[in-house]
Amino acid sequence: MTRVKTILSSAFAIGIAACTTQPTATETASFSPETTIGLLQTLSSDEMEGRGIGSEGSAKARAMIIDRLETLGIGPVGESFEYPFTYGPFRPPAEGEEPAPDKDAINVIAKIPGSSESDLAMVVTAHYDHVGIIDGEIYNGTDDNASGVVATLAIAEHFAANPPAYDVLLVFFDAEEDGFGGARDFIENPPVPLETMALNLNFDMVSRGDNGLLWASGTHHWPGLVPLVDDVAATAPVTLRRGFDTGNNRDDWTLLSDHRVFFQSGIPHIYFGVEDHPDYHTPRDDFELVDQDWFLGSVETLIMVAETMDEDLDEIFAMRQAALQD
Ligand SMILES: [Zn+2]
Numbered sequence: 001m002t003r004v005k006t007i008l009s010s011a012f013a014i015g016i017a018a019c020t021t022q023p024t025a026t027e028t029a030s031f032s033p034e035t036t037i038g039l040l041q042t043l044s045s046d047e048m049e050g051r052g053i054g055s056e057g058s059a060k061a062r063a064m065i066i067d068r069l070e071t072l073g074i075g076p077v078g079e080s081f082e083y084p085f086t087y088g089p090f091r092p093p094a095e096g097e098e099p100a101p102d103k104d105a106i107n108v109i110a111k112i113p114g115s116s117e118s119d120l121a122m123v124v125t126a127h128y129d130h131v132g133i134i135d136g137e138i139y140n141g142t143d144d145n146a147s148g149v150v151a152t153l154a155i156a157e158h159f160a161a162n163p164p165a166y167d168v169l170l171v172f173f174d175a176e177e178d179g180f181g182g183a184r185d186f187i188e189n190p191p192v193p194l195e196t197m198a199l200n201l202n203f204d205m206v207s208r209g210d211n212g213l214l215w216a217s218g219t220h221h222w223p224g225l226v227p228l229v230d231d232v233a234a235t236a237p238v239t240l241r242r243g244f245d246t247g248n249n250r251d252d253w254t255l256l257s258d259h260r261v262f263f264q265s266g267i268p269h270i271y272f273g274v275e276d277h278p279d280y281h282t283p284r285d286d287f288e289l290v291d292q293d294w295f296l297g298s299v300e301t302l303i304m305v306a307e308t309m310d311e312d313l314d315e316i317f318a319m320r321q322a323a324l325q326d
Pocket of ligand 1 (some may be wrong): 127143145176204207257
């Protein structure tokens with residue numbers, strides 16, 4: 001791990017010049033604020049039972065995501081949007097402890113074909129599961145991570161109206177809250193070859209701008225992405241900062257959400273999220289506590305990021321290939 005970081009950091013100190021000839025994404029971001037807020041409210045309502053893995057609420061959330069994709073005219077990669085999988089425990093059992101049994105869960109994957117001939121893909125990910133019901137209390141997980149799911153659906157809406165140059169995979173992971181089960185299965189059984197994945201954008205907790213900051217984490221490992229992020233930050237409706245990808249423990253988010261599997265596979269990633277707040281992983285992570293204007297700004301910012309990355313995806317892929325050969 002350490003060695004990989006060093007190689008990646010040294011290979012791309014030069015960076016990719018941000019595109020200046022195209023209109024800014026601010027002018028072209030197209031998504032419905034009302035629909036976006038409505039989806040956030042519904043996906044984190046009590047009816048979804050905290051989207052516990054394998055629960056009825058989880059099935060309802062999945063159906064809602066698929067219904068929205070179909071409404072937008074977006075299809076699956078193959079026959080089905082649903083990718084059922086079985087996953088084992090994340091950590092080995094402690095001495096004398098029985099190994100935990102394998103569990104079943106379901107990822108949802110869709111694809112927006114790019115307008116170019118290229119088979120390169122940008123992989124946009126967000127986990128839709130949360131921790132369910134604990135001691136009779138529903139953990140609605142509005143920020144964690146109904147917000148990332150809804151941001152991904154807004155990107156879907158944007159690209160459905162403004163086709164991307166390169167393929168966009170939209171991946172809604174299950175079982176993030178239980179050892180990144182969905183992400184681990186995705187990397188082991190990818191719907192398209194891993195070799196074609198140029199970039200992962202992972203969204204996890206993007207609605208609670210309590211301090212007004214949205215963070216982009218990961219460019220420490222891929223400095224070539226810095227100019228692209230900064231280009232978006234210059235005109236983004238919310239304050240977008242780079243960080244939390246070096247240092248210790250919870251100051252380094254590199255392994256703390258699903259983007260970790262892309263990082264470990266040598267695929268460039270940027271993770272977007274807010275800092276932990278007092279309602280993180282409590283029954284109070286509710287829709288009512290979200291500043292809706294800030295959330296919509298966050299969503300618009302993430303659309304700008306996706307648009308910017310799509311414009312330069314071939315260069316990002318070249319960066320990945322150069323790192324492999326290093
Ligand atoms: Zn999360």
